Amino acid sequence: MNFDRYFKKLFGEDASIINRDELGGKDSIKGFGYGRPLHIELDIDGERKDVVLSTMKKNTFGHDHFSDRAQILLWQHNTFNKLPKHVKSFDVGFFTNKNELISARDADEFFIVTEMVEGSAYANDLDRIKDTGRLKGLDIERTEILASYLTDIHSVKGKDEDKDLYIRKVRDIVGHGECIFGIIDNYPDDLDYITPKELCDIEKGCIELRYKLKRLKNRVCLVHGDFHPWNILFKENNDFTLLDRSRGEWGEAADDVTSLTINYLFYSLLQEGEIKGSFKRLFDTFFNVYLEKTGDLEILETVQLFYIFRTLVVASPVWYPSISDLVRRKLFNFIYNMLECDRFEYEDAGRYFG
Incomplete structure (x- = not known):
């Protein structure tokens, strides 16, 4: 996963990753992508910035489908910053099947394009x-x-x-x-x-x-x-x-x-x-x-x-x-x-x- 490219797009070309590990003291990111949050230490033009990159775990409490989890994360990004004293959200995005991180923070509506069929x-x-x-x-x-x-x-x-x-x-x-x-x-x-x-x-x-x-x-x-x-x-x-x-x-x-x-x-x-x-x-x-x-x-x-x-x-x-x-x-x-x-x-x- 190209974390460096993503964070440079998010925070600017001066952003670089100092360290990354799972929250909870682990020094590995092996389990990332299954609901385990990842702590990222960044250097942005000489200043340190700590962020958390999280996914949502698949479970049977209404999170069975990819679309369920996407819905919740999009909602969280839209509302976290509206509540006083709440942790801030910088972005929302998705992983591609090529292990790329893509921002979706400016999305207004999602859409689908399908083939035209006769009948x-x-x-x-x-x-x-x-x-x-x-x-x-x-x-x-x-x-x-x-x-x-x-x-x-x-x-x-x-x-x-x-x-x-x-x-x-x-x-x-x-x-x-x-x-x-x-x-x-x-x-x-x-x-x-x-x-x-x-x-x-x-x-x-x-x-x-x-x-x-x-x-x-x-x-x-x-x-x-x-x-x-x-x-x-x-x-x-x-x-x-x-x-x-x-x-x-x-x-x-x-x-x-x-x-x-x-x-x-x-x-x-x-x-x-x-x-x-x-x-x-x-x-x-x-x-x-x-x-x-x-x-x-x-x-x-x-x-x-x-x-x-x-x-x-x-x-x-x-x-x-x-x-x-x-x-x-x-x-x-x-x-x-x-x-x-x-x-x-x-x-x-x-x-x-x-």
Whole structure:
């Protein structure tokens, strides 16, 4: 690691390193990079300056992912100097895979650049079916393709060190700002079809489901994390591209399964007012293919919490402001039934909306 070049950029060309060692009296930097702070003694134009260069240790307290640790360090740099008598932060940066130290102190927003892909969102297929009432052979084929794709990625099982990420995934589904607690926080307090007290009771029930799932961390597998119809772009030849993988590489297969299949149920309510017809056929097709290929009948005991999350999204007046209160009440019936359901009977999914 070229510490000299970095500190010259930070403090000027007159800066030079006198000594460096781990805090705590060690004279080696062998363990640096795993959360051990490094003490750096500098000479800057004849004056001594002591600084500490720290990384953050990977652990299961919300620091599992690189992005978690980056978020915290960026926040610390932005706030340390605003608090009286707090230790000052000079910079924030990152190590590259070439062992270079790069400053990020002037960053205003981070960004990502991705390739441009062609295709039509799978949601457009669902809109067409709803509007025309007609199901094509193409629609059955695409449902089978998506079920088979999830079968393939979910067959990649996590290692022992990934099992804690299963617990993290389940915890995030409940408490993450993008998930159940965050979605509920954005429900207005004056709705006709749901009260704050009822939403609070739903949250409590979700915590109980979380404790049930925590025992199943051996199920950890490769996941997409946000496998919904707007993140799936189909081409005319039925090849497809996925967008916006979210909230971690490893988790519970039910996360992806429910992210897609809740839309078959939702669109059926919009089209028929109940679970039947074209979208029920797509729903059944998906589960039949997925269960036949995976043999994972246990997933019928893990979908409940994830269906609650996805149903809270489609029932939300923020995300779907124009659907009727009647449809929303049926969606909340589904949520209440998921809270009490030990094993999801997908063949008779309509009864959960009553």
